[in-house]
Amino acid sequence: MRIEPIRAAGGRPAHIRHDDDLISAKGVSVVMARQLILQNIDLAIPKGSFVSLIGPSGCGKSTLLKVLAGLVDPTSGSVAIAGLSPVEAARKRMIGLVFQDANLLPWKNAVDNASMLLSIADKSLSRAQLTERGQEMLELVGLGDSAHKRPHELSGGMRQRVAIARALALDPAVLLMDEPFGALDAITRDQMGQSLLEIWQRTGKTIVLVTHSIDEAIHLSRHVHVLGIKPGRITESLDVDLPYPRDLSVTEDPAFVRLTVQLRTMLRAGHQPGAAS
């Protein structure tokens, strides 16, 4: 993985499809247990972008992320990741996943947890190579000094950093994150968001983040897609035209406050079942 210095990132409106779209979903609907969970989702996510999905509880954000990850098949419509099906992309190690629970192996230390998926994916790597890679990823997430600590010796935020390191060790093109900071206190959550932003700018990964937090979505993302409920569908998309690099002081910027008000209004509309898109 090439790790770049932090740089400013450009962008373009979310709804315009380009050749540089890494992820595209067209007309995706999902029916589960005879319920229409997702309806006619169109998404175009440019390579290197940071996109958030936000919406009321139960609107289908996690299901949509699972569709992108190849863990749930759409009932109709299609998804492509760099022209491949999500299952093929996952097989080629192009997708990294991070969930709310870090799910670390309690008997392994941080560096072994960080290299755990890589050790399964690439049997040709020696133990020394795995350790080197795990250590490199721990440095990237700011945990270089904690390589030998076991999960019970780490805070919740530190465990999530290891989970991010574990996903990045595969050098995926896409990082799909489902409420990764949802269980953390507000200050740790802010710090984790800031770290994620720096990791994104250093690695150039394409990140899709599911979040319930309006501030987190605006602080981190280039584009925010709002989902409405019953059925789950994209009701609005918002471009966050705040320059990168961003730090937490951006939250005091009047433009940030305006965007949070705008997003809150969009979310309110999406809370009405079947509200028009």
Ligand SMILES: Nc1ncnc2c1ncn2[C@@H]1O[C@H](COP(=O)(O)OP(=O)(O)OP(=O)(O)O)[C@@H](O)[C@H]1O
């Ligand atoms: N395997 C499944 N079988 C049947 N229904 C399911 C299944 N998985 C999810 N659902 C339903 O799909 C809907 C969307 O669930 P999902 O977890 O995707 O929503 P969400 O927006 O991520 O919710 P939250 O914000 O609370 O995590 C819910 O009504 C849920 O009960």
